[in-house]
Amino acid sequence: MSNAVTEAVTFWYGCNVLRHGDIIHGCLDILRALGFNAAPVGGPDYCCGTVKDSNQTTAGGMATRTVGRLNARERRVVAWCPSCHSHMHDFMERANERRFEITYLVELLHMNRDRLAPLLVHPVPMRVVLHQHVGFNEFVPVNRMVPELLRMIPGVEVVDHGYLAPGYMCASFAAVPAALRDIHHNTATAARAGKADAVVTTFHQCYREIIGLDAAGVVPVYNYIHLLSQSMGLSYRDEYKEWKRAGEGATELIGAERIAQVGMQFYERAMLPELKSRPKL
Amino acid sequence: MSDAAKPKADPRAKIGARLKEFQKSEVERILSTCTQCGKCFDVCPMARYSKAPATDGRQVVPGVLAVLRGEQGSPAALGWITACMRSGVCVPACPDNVDPRMMMRLARMTALGGREQPKQLEPKEDPDYFDRIRAFGRLQLTDEELKDWT
Numbered sequence: 001m002s003n004a005v006t007e008a009v010t011f012w013y014g015c016n017v018l019r020h021g022d023i024i025h026g027c028l029d030i031l032r033a034l035g036f037n038a039a040p041v042g043g044p045d046y047c048c049g050t051v052k053d054s055n056q057t058t059a060g061g062m063a064t065r066t067v068g069r070l071n072a073r074e075r076r077v078v079a080w081c082p083s084c085h086s087h088m089h090d091f092m093e094r095a096n097e098r099r100f101e102i103t104y105l106v107e108l109l110h111m112n113r114d115r116l117a118p119l120l121v122h123p124v125p126m127r128v129v130l131h132q133h134v135g136f137n138e139f140v141p142v143n144r145m146v147p148e149l150l151r152m153i154p155g156v157e158v159v160d161h162g163y164l165a166p167g168y169m170c171a172s173f174a175a176v177p178a179a180l181r182d183i184h185h186n187t188a189t190a191a192r193a194g195k196a197d198a199v200v201t202t203f204h205q206c207y208r209e210i211i212g213l214d215a216a217g218v219v220p221v222y223n224y225i226h227l228l229s230q231s232m233g234l235s236y237r238d239e240y241k242e243w244k245r246a247g248e249g250a251t252e253l254i255g256a257e258r259i260a261q262v263g264m265q266f267y268e269r270a271m272l273p274e275l276k277s278r279p280k281l
Numbered sequence: 282m283s284d285a286a287k288p289k290a291d292p293r294a295k296i297g298a299r300l301k302e303f304q305k306s307e308v309e310r311i312l313s314t315c316t317q318c319g320k321c322f323d324v325c326p327m328a329r330y331s332k333a334p335a336t337d338g339r340q341v342v343p344g345v346l347a348v349l350r351g352e353q354g355s356p357a358a359l360g361w362i363t364a365c366m367r368s369g370v371c372v373p374a375c376p377d378n379v380d381p382r383m384m385m386r387l388a389r390m391t392a393l394g395g396r397e398q399p400k401q402l403e404p405k406e407d408p409d410y411f412d413r414i415r416a417f418g419r420l421q422l423t424d425e426e427l428k429d430w431t
Contacts, residue, residue, distance in 0.1 A: 015414050018431075021421030043418060043431030044411040053386075054393035054404035056304065060297020086367075090383065095299040134326060134368040166326035167366030175405065176364050179330045239421065254420060262416035270409040271416060 006035040010073045010100075013042035014081025015051075016171070017204040022236035026229040027080060027105060033119055033232065034112050038078065041069070050087040060095065063087075067096040076101045078108055082136045082169055082203050089139060106202065109228075110145040113152060120231040123155035129196045130158060130224075131187050131206055135168025146202050146224050153231040159194035163187070171205035177280075184213060184279035191219045200224050208240075212279040215244045243275050250275045304387055304396060308349050311384045314377050317342045321371035321381035322361060331360035348388045351398040359401055362388050 011031060013024055024040060031038040046069065049062030067088075070077050077100050079085040085104050092098070109116060128150065132143045147158045165183045167173065173180035187210060191199050198220040201207040207223045214221040221241075229236065243250035250272065251259065259267045319338020322328055328335070333356040335341045344358025354362070362385060371381035387396075394400035407413075418427060 013430075015411075018414050018418035018421060021418075021426075024422075024430075040430045044414060045431060047411075051410065052395070053390045054395045054406060056301055056390055056395045056397075057297040059395070060300030063300055064297075090386070091300060091303070095303045134370055135366070136369075138369050138372065166368045168368065172366055176327070176330050176366070179327065179364070179366070240417075258420055261419050266409075266412065266416060270413045274413075 008037040008039070008075050010070060010075055010077045011038040011040045011105075012046065012070065012077050012079050012081075012084060013040055014079075014084045014204075015042060015044055015047055016208070017080060018043055019208060019240050020204055020223070020238070022238045022240075023204055023207075023223055023225050024080075025236050026225040026234060029234050030109070030116075030225070030228060030232065031078065034109075034115050036078070036108075039073075041073075042080075046070075048081075048084040048087040048092060050083050050091075059091075063092040064096050067092050067098055071097070071099045073100070076103060078102075079104050080204075082139075082142075083171075083205070086136060086139050086168070104140040104142075106142050106145050106149070107140050109149055113149065116149070116228075117152050120153050120228070122231045122233050124153050124227055124231050125155040126197045126227070127157045127159060127195065128198050128200045128222075128227075129161050129187075129190050129194045131165070131199050131201045131210055132163070133165045133168050133170075133206075135166075142202050146200075150200065150224060150227060153227055156227060156231075159196055161190040161194050163190045169203045169205040170209035173209070180209070181280050184210070185281055188213055188218050188281060198222055200227060209279075211241060211244050212277065214241065215247065216278045216281070218279075218281070247276045247278075248272075301396070304390070307383060308387055311379055311387070312346060312349060315342065315346060315379045315384065316377055317346070318376065320374045320376065321379075321384075324370050324374040325361070325365070326368050326370065327364040327366050328361055330364045331357070332363065333357045333360035335361075345384065345388045348392050348401065349384070351391070354388075354392060354401055358388075359392060361385075362392050363402060365389065 028038050046066050047062050049059035052059035130147055137143050150156050150158050163186050200222050201210055211221045213219050246253050319342050322338030322341045335357040341357045341361055344355030348354035365385040369382050375381050390396050391398050392401040393404045
């Protein structure tokens with residue numbers, strides 16, 4: 001399942017999606033199947049700096065470093081993370097010379113949907129609601145494009161539900177817990193009202209939050225990359241979902257040997273609470 | 282004073298300098314453009330989640346501009362700044378092309394002490410943020426992928 005390589009690109013996946021190796025692999029395999037020779041870069045060493053609002057010296061240093069590293073690669077950048085993509089346009093490129101073209105992944109897939117369509121051969125019988133936010137659409141109209149991509153998958157039915165969460169993605173909402181509760185509640189309500197089999201997210205930040213509904217037994221949750229991959233016959237193990245569903249049992253699933261690589265103390269303090277947390281509905 | 286006697290410039294002073302310069306010019310643009318009509322607040326879907334809710338944007342926006350000037354913001358302004366999640370619906374609502382999303386972002390950076398002004402909001406930085414990302418990556422990717430991809 002591969003087209004001739006047409007373009008070498010840098011796949012700038014961001015930081016937090018490192019929780020979801022399956023999503024990174026899915027994106028890479030989809031890009032390669034479309035003929036893009038995608039080289040992934042990301043993690044804290046390629047951070048855009050958007051998380052450093054309280055220290056613009058650090059944020060500025062991160063922005064300069066990351067733009068410089070991406071410039072040095074001398075090829076188009078395909079961005080995965082909506083925070084990185086918007087921060088690039090709002091701040092990074094305003095203070096640093098950007099010498100590469102940047103395209104958001106949804107936009108690239110949408111532009112290449114004629115080549116994507118024949119690859120979507122396996123039916124995915126699923127009635128879904130897409131979890132959407134108000135924001136980010138001024139950069140890329142994801143609320144229009146992602147349903148159009150999902151509807152190309154045989155068997156997928158996207159329910160129009162009319163609920164748009166505030167903000168542009170879920171991650172920062174921990175600082176406003178009442179709003180996060182409403183997002184969980186309204187997303188679950190939209191899924192029930194639409195008689196949906198699943199909720200699908202566009203961004204990994206939302207996947208990480210909304211997957212709590214899956215772990216709580218409310219409704220299964222996927223990212224749109226999962227559905228595209230499945231229809232292309234690509235298979236990955238979504239370990240984050242397994243761990244999240246297991247909660248306390250994640251420790252056994254991950255296993256002592258792997259946990260030792262990050263340190264049991266750190267795992268129990270900084271990772272396990274996230275896996276155990278459930279939405280307050 | 283001979284060159285040797287001159288105090289050496291702190292090389293760290295250059296870090297982030299271009300970003301700060303851009304932000305300063307944006308603050309000046311916003312302060313000179315905004316007419317404080319309050320429409321950005323009135324359409325904001327997050328305003329109702331503020332810890333100091335208000336009903337009239339005309340009473341809230343002056344406090345946001347005060348923060349941008351380095352002055353003390355009102356409780357209503359700081360509450361709105363905290364609740365802002367970059368929905369962006371304020372942008373087309375602004376009759377003066379201020380870009381209120383940028384205004385709120387800069388106000389947040391300023392209130393958190395990020396732009397070398399006194400802190401008005403306490404940053405809630407997660408000391409494990411990057412280590413947690415690295416650790417999840419360690420559990421999810423192979424050694425080779427970590428070496429080549431991060």
